[in-house]
Each structure stands twice: as C-alpha cells, then as structure tokens.
Amino acid sequence: MRNAKIRAVQYGCGKMSKVILNYLVDHGVEIVGAIDKNPAVVGQDIGDFADFGYKTGIIISDKADQVFDNCDADIAIVTIFSYMPEMYEFYETAIKHGVNVISTCEEAIYPWTTSPSETNRLDKLAKENHVTIMGSGMQDIYWINMPCLAMAGMNKIKKVRGVVSYNVEDYGLALAEAHGVGYDSERFERDIASAESLPSYMWNAAEAICSKMNWTIQSISQKSVPYTLDEDVYSETLGRTIPAGQVTGMSAVTKVQTHQGIDLEVECIGKVYRQDDGDMCDWEITGEPALIFSVNKPDTVALTCGTIVNRIPTVLDAPAGYITSEKARLITYPSYPLHTYIEK
Amino acid sequence: MRNAKIRAVQYGCGKMSKVILNYLVDHGVEIVGAIDKNPAVVGQDIGDFADFGYKTGIIISDKADQVFDNCDADIAIVTIFSYMPEMYEFYETAIKHGVNVISTCEEAIYPWTTSPSETNRLDKLAKENHVTIMGSGMQDIYWINMPCLAMAGMNKIKKVRGVVSYNVEDYGLALAEAHGVGYDSERFERDIASAESLPSYMWNAAEAICSKMNWTIQSISQKSVPYTLDEDVYSETLGRTIPAGQVTGMSAVTKVQTHQGIDLEVECIGKVYRQDDGDMCDWEITGEPALIFSVNKPDTVALTCGTIVNRIPTVLDAPAGYITSEKARLITYPSYPLHTYIEK
Numbered sequence: 001m002r003n004a005k006i007r008a009v010q011y012g013c014g015k016m017s018k019v020i021l022n023y024l025v026d027h028g029v030e031i032v033g034a035i036d037k038n039p040a041v042v043g044q045d046i047g048d049f050a051d052f053g054y055k056t057g058i059i060i061s062d063k064a065d066q067v068f069d070n071c072d073a074d075i076a077i078v079t080i081f082s083y084m085p086e087m088y089e090f091y092e093t094a095i096k097h098g099v100n101v102i103s104t105c106e107e108a109i110y111p112w113t114t115s116p117s118e119t120n121r122l123d124k125l126a127k128e129n130h131v132t133i134m135g136s137g138m139q140d141i142y143w144i145n146m147p148c149l150a151m152a153g154m155n156k157i158k159k160v161r162g163v164v165s166y167n168v169e170d171y172g173l174a175l176a177e178a179h180g181v182g183y184d185s186e187r188f189e190r191d192i193a194s195a196e197s198l199p200s201y202m203w204n205a206a207e208a209i210c211s212k213m214n215w216t217i218q219s220i221s222q223k224s225v226p227y228t229l230d231e232d233v234y235s236e237t238l239g240r241t242i243p244a245g246q247v248t249g250m251s252a253v254t255k256v257q258t259h260q261g262i263d264l265e266v267e268c269i270g271k272v273y274r275q276d277d278g279d280m281c282d283w284e285i286t287g288e289p290a291l292i293f294s295v296n297k298p299d300t301v302a303l304t305c306g307t308i309v310n311r312i313p314t315v316l317d318a319p320a321g322y323i324t325s326e327k328a329r330l331i332t333y334p335s336y337p338l339h340t341y342i343e344k
Numbered sequence: 345m346r347n348a349k350i351r352a353v354q355y356g357c358g359k360m361s362k363v364i365l366n367y368l369v370d371h372g373v374e375i376v377g378a379i380d381k382n383p384a385v386v387g388q389d390i391g392d393f394a395d396f397g398y399k400t401g402i403i404i405s406d407k408a409d410q411v412f413d414n415c416d417a418d419i420a421i422v423t424i425f426s427y428m429p430e431m432y433e434f435y436e437t438a439i440k441h442g443v444n445v446i447s448t449c450e451e452a453i454y455p456w457t458t459s460p461s462e463t464n465r466l467d468k469l470a471k472e473n474h475v476t477i478m479g480s481g482m483q484d485i486y487w488i489n490m491p492c493l494a495m496a497g498m499n500k501i502k503k504v505r506g507v508v509s510y511n512v513e514d515y516g517l518a519l520a521e522a523h524g525v526g527y528d529s530e531r532f533e534r535d536i537a538s539a540e541s542l543p544s545y546m547w548n549a550a551e552a553i554c555s556k557m558n559w560t561i562q563s564i565s566q567k568s569v570p571y572t573l574d575e576d577v578y579s580e581t582l583g584r585t586i587p588a589g590q591v592t593g594m595s596a597v598t599k600v601q602t603h604q605g606i607d608l609e610v611e612c613i614g615k616v617y618r619q620d621d622g623d624m625c626d627w628e629i630t631g632e633p634a635l636i637f638s639v640n641k642p643d644t645v646a647l648t649c650g651t652i653v654n655r656i657p658t659v660l661d662a663p664a665g666y667i668t669s670e671k672a673r674l675i676t677y678p679s680y681p682l683h684t685y686i687e688k
Contacts, residue, residue, distance in 0.1 A: 155370060
C-alpha cells in the first residue's frame with residue numbers, strides 16, 4: 001500500500017473530463033495540471049471548470065510541455081479523440097515527460113492491430129521512459145473483462161454475441177451525420193455502407209476478448225447497417241423530425257472467426273433514441289450451457305469515467321510499455337483512497 | 345504451463361458428479377478415483393455411471409482411504425452436502441492424503457464466520473499437508489466475483505442488492521418441506537420463520553463480497569419469507585396441487601450492514617416454478633451511477649459444474665490452506681487442456 005496521494009494531469013478538458021475531475025477528487029487524487037487548446041476553457045481554474053465549488057489554483061493551460069515540466073505527475077488522463085493516429089502526439093508528450101498514461105480513446109482499448117505502428121512506437125517509448133500506457137473506459141469492464149469472466153463458468157463456448165448502443169444525440173452533428181441520421185436508404189448505402197469505415201468501438205473490444213481468451217483471429221470484417229423506424233422521431237441535433245423510413249442511425253456489425261472455431265459477432269449501435277430507449281450492453285454466449293446476461297441501460301458516461309479513475313492503481317503497478325486492460329491486474333472498486341490500492 | 349494432465353478423484357457420486365465427470369473428460373483431466381457410499385452406485389465403472397459410452401476401469405468405491413492410497417491425485421472434487429460440519433470428515437480425508445480439494449458445498453464458498461472451527465482446522469491441516477482447499481460453484485463467478493467486477497466501474501457504492509432463485513422441484517421432498525412448500529401461512533410462521541435457520545447460500549456469498557471489497561461487517565441477519573401465488577400450482581415433488589394462497593416456497597433475505605456505510609441485501613428464493621419461471625441472478629447496485637445487471641435464467645447446475653472444473657488450475661496454483669474463491673486468481677474459461685492453465 002502506498003501512503004502518498006496520486007498526482008494526476010488532466011489532458012483534455014471537455015465534457016468527460018468534468019466528470020473525471022470530480023471522481024478523482026472523490027477518491028483522494030491530487031490534480032496537479034490541466035491541459036486543453038480550447039480558448040473557451042484555457043485560463044480557467046479547474047475548480048470553476050468542473051464545478052467543485054472552490055478554486056484549486058490549477059489553471060487549464062494550452063502549453064502541455066510547460067504543464068508537465070512544472071509538476072511530478074504519476075499519471076496523465078488523456079481524453080480528447082477516439083482514434084490512435086490523432087492521439088499519438090498527446091501520448092508521446094506525456095510519456096516523454098516520464099508520466100504514465102490512461103486514456104478514454106476508444107481505439108486505445110486494444111489498438112495492436114488497427115493502429116500497429118502508433119501502438120508499437122508508444123510501447124517502445126513507454127518502456128524507454130519506464131512508464132505504462134493503457135486505454136480504458138466502458139469497454140474495459142463491461143465489454144471485455146466482464147464477458148470473459150461470465151464465460152469462465154461455461155464448459156464449451158461456440159459463439160459470442162454482444163450488442164451495445166449509444167444515443168447519437170449526445171455527441172453532436174458531425175457524429176450524427178457520420179451515422180447517416182436523416183439520410184434515405186440510397187444515400188446511406190452510397191455514402192456510408194459502401195465507404196471504407198473506421199473500426200467500430202466494438203471491433204477493438206472483440207479483439208481484446210480474443211486476446212484475453214488466447215484465441216487467434218482468422219478473419220475479421222465489419223458491415224454498417226442503417227436503422228429506420230416505423231414512426232417519425234424528432235432529432236434535436238438535426239433540429240428536425242426524421243420521417244418514418246429515413247435513417248435514424250446505424251449499427252456496425254463486426255464478425256470475427258477464430259482459429260479455435262469460436263465465432264464472435266459484436267454490434268455497436270448509434271442512433272437517435274426515443275423516449276424509453278437507453279444504452280444497451282447485452283451478451284449472449286452460445287455453448288454449454290447457453291449464457292445470456294445484460295447490463296440494463298448502463299450510464300455509459302459515468303461508468304467510463306468511473307472505470308478510468310478506478311483503473312489508475314493497476315496502471316501504476318503494471319510493467320512499462322503499452323499494456324492493454326485485458327492483460328492488466330483486475331480492476332477493483334476503491335472503497336478507500338485510490339493511492340492505497342497501489343501495491344508496488 | 346504444465347504439460348502433464350491433472351489427476352482428479354470424484355468424491356461423491358450423485359447427480360452433480362455426472363455432469364462434473366463429463367466436463368473433466370472434456371477438458372483433458374484424468375479421473376483416477378471415485379468414491380461414494382450409496383450401494384446403488386458402488387462397484388459401477390464411472391464410464392457407465394456418467395454415460396461416457398465406454399468403460400474407464402475406474403470403479404466407484406466406498407473405501408475412501410483405499411482410493412486415495414492407490415493413486416497420486418492432484419485434486420479431489422468433493423460434492424455430497426451443503427454445510428461444513430457434515431462435510432468436515434470428507435475434506436479431512438482428502439487433505440490428510442496430501443490431495444487438494446475443491447467443493448460444491450454451498451457453505452464452503454465462504455465459511456470463515458458461519459463455521460469458524462471447521463474452517464480454521466481445515467486451513468491448518470491443509471497448510472501442514474501443503475495443499476489448498478476451496479469452495480466454488482455458481483456463487484464463485486455469478487454471485488461474488490462478477491458483481492464485484494461490475495461494481496469496479498462505479499464512483500460510489502451505497503447499497504448492493506442481489507436476488508437468486510432455484511426450483512425446489514429439482515431437489516427432492518426434504519428440501520421442499522424445509523422450504524414450507526404446501527404449508528399454510530400459520531404453519532410456515534411457526535415451523536420455519538420462527539425457527540432458527542441455517543445461513544442461506546447467499547449469506548455466505550454476501551460475506552465473500554464483503555471480503556473481496558475489504559468491507560467489514562457490523563451486523564448480519566436473515567429472515568425467511570413465504571412465497572404464495574394467486575393461482576393453483578402443481579408440485580411433482582409433493583405429488584399434489586398446491587392451492588392458491590398456500591406456500592409454494594420461501595425466500596431467505598440476508599441483510600448486512602458494513603462499517604463502511606454500505607448495505608447489502610441478498611435474497612435466496614427456493615420455490616415451485618411455474619411453466620415460464622427460470623433461475624434468477626439479478627443485481628442492483630445503488631450509487632453513482634446506479635448499476636443493474638442480470639444473468640437471464642442461468643443454468644445453475646451446468647454453471648456450477650463448469651465453474652468447479654474451470655476453477656481447478658487456480659486451486660492447484662494457490663498457496664496452501666483454506667483459500668476462498670474471492671481471494672484466488674481470476675478464473676478463466678479453458679480453451680485448451682485444463683492442465684495448460686497451471687502456472688506453477
């Protein structure tokens with residue numbers, strides 16, 4: 001058990017970071033720096049930014065190197081973007097300053113094959129600097145480690161099927177358009193289904209499941225399928241009603257065949273929610289016996305931020321390099337100050 | 345990784361053991377002995393007993409010491425009864441022969457406080473004989489380790505509520521009567537609710553959750569509540585219809601208050617199922633955020649047997665003594681022969 005508080009730099013001060021900063025304070029982490037480029041937040045005290053109700057003296061800065069130079073941080077919590085190539089420079093900055101990294105970047109959960117160049121360079125750099133970099137968030141527990149634990153009571157696994165969803169209304173116009181919201185089916189087919197697409201967030205989670213289970217992948221592919229409704233639905237993001245039959249979102253279905261004969265089919269649904277819709281996290285494992293479990297309307301933002309914070313002690317204890325969460329020590333809920341969970 | 349097969353003795357040849365024996369063979373375990381007192385099975389080849397479709401040469405014997413003397417077993421899989429005092433002698437026999445123990449005994453999942461004398465004597469004896477004893481089954485993953493993992497993404501836990509159920513029709517007349525099936529409410533109150541009762545299976549699971557979370561128990565208590573229906577239901581076990589309003593089973597509710605201010609309320613329901621009823625495994629965690637998850641109609645017998653078999657490598661790798669499953673290495677599904685998961 002360590003007796004000194006964990007020191008963290010928040011790298012990226014957007015929507016998620018407000019929740020993360022509050023959770024860090026709840027668990028006794030010292031926030032020693034905050035970085036963002038957005039002129040609307042640069043210069044703000046993080047106490048004001050994240051509604052602590054008091055000033056902290058830690059001011060959001062757009063000078064990353066300067067922030068890292070002026071503190072001896074244990075870890076940087078890097079939010080910002082969803083894919084590795086656009087995240088590389090931020091990770092590199094933290095690692096070069098000898099600071100461990102945990103990140104909400106969705107691809108970072110298991111980027112070994114979707115961004116092999118970036119990931120291997122970061123792995124090498126992290127080892128040279130004696131620090132660890134890890135991706136985490138909702139996927140860590142609920143899309144990867146929990147399904148694997150649930151499967152551990154089965155005698156024979158034949159197929160793994162997982163479905164997760166999110167509300168595109170929560171993420172702005174660009175994401176809504178990338179999901180074909182408001183398109184007719186011809187336009188969806190032309191602009192989205194036929195276009196080359198980035199791996200869905202479940203693609204990387206499926207690869208992490210295979211890694212944890214020591215299954216080797218024979219083939220992996222993804223298909224985008226439009227969602228439509230029999231009734232009109234209003235989209236705040238588009239500022240108009242989407243008529244019945246037009247696209248309200250899409251599902252990316254990733255299929256994996258393994259050399260072990262076990263298939264995975266994971267589906268990532270992003271659509272305009274109706275009144276009673278909620279996020280999904282449903283798993284169906286075919287085999288002996290069959291096993292079906294689900295998290296009921298999970299609060300994806302809160303669970304992502306909770307997982308990121310609670311994951312920190314295992315990042316600090318992990319060996320140097322790029323360590324993905326399916327290989328890390330089991331994450332635990334911190335009933336006591338977070339630093340007391342550091343074993344080394 | 346170990347390259348030699350695991351050798352197992354099946355200690356107790358009843359209903360569950362038939363499933364366990366098949367799962368052991370599926371995962372490349374050598375069955376080197378089988379013990380039971382029941383004259384109906386003594387003398388049977390386990391290949392006939394468990395419907396392998398071939399003879400194995402391993403004959404069910406009622407002479408436990410002789411079985412252990414005539415093989416060098418790694419582990420004994422001890423089924424038989426549900427509570428520690430009646431199991432003590434069987435565990436003692438295996439341990440004195442230097443054989444590790446895994447057991448389906450429900451209390452064995454966390455018996456430190458409900459049977460402290462037996463458990464501490466077994467812990468000492470196991471250490472003297474350099475072997476490990478562990479309880480496992482459905483509770484290991486689905487009632488203990490999986491709820492704890494699910495909670496690891498939360499920022500703040502206030503209350504843990506779990507409900508599990510089983511069909512009393514599966515377990516014979518004695519268990520049905522112990523659940524008050526067919527009683528009227530006065531008789532239930534007099535003979536069951538007011539009588540001193542054994543800890544429910546969820547009592548021990550709740551204590552294991554507290555152990556894993558490092559929560560310390562301030563108070564723990566249990567109450568038996570009758571189940572009734574508004575309609576008649578036929579009980580095969582009783583051989584008669586239970587009229588509406590009469591007891592069809594009971595629920596044992598165990599309440600735990602911890603010194604950390606977190607409450608647990610776990611409910612273990614045993615009742616006569618109707619057509620569409622299935623086993624339950626529902627968890628509701630109050631806090632930030634709220635978290636609800638469930639396993640849908642789990643096949644409790646198959647998952648118990650699967651967990652018992654898949655748990656074996658971590659028993660063999662664990663330190664000597666009585667090691668409860670919440671403190672053991674994480675259980676994993678064995679995609680490859682079971683002995684390849686032994687690390688030591």
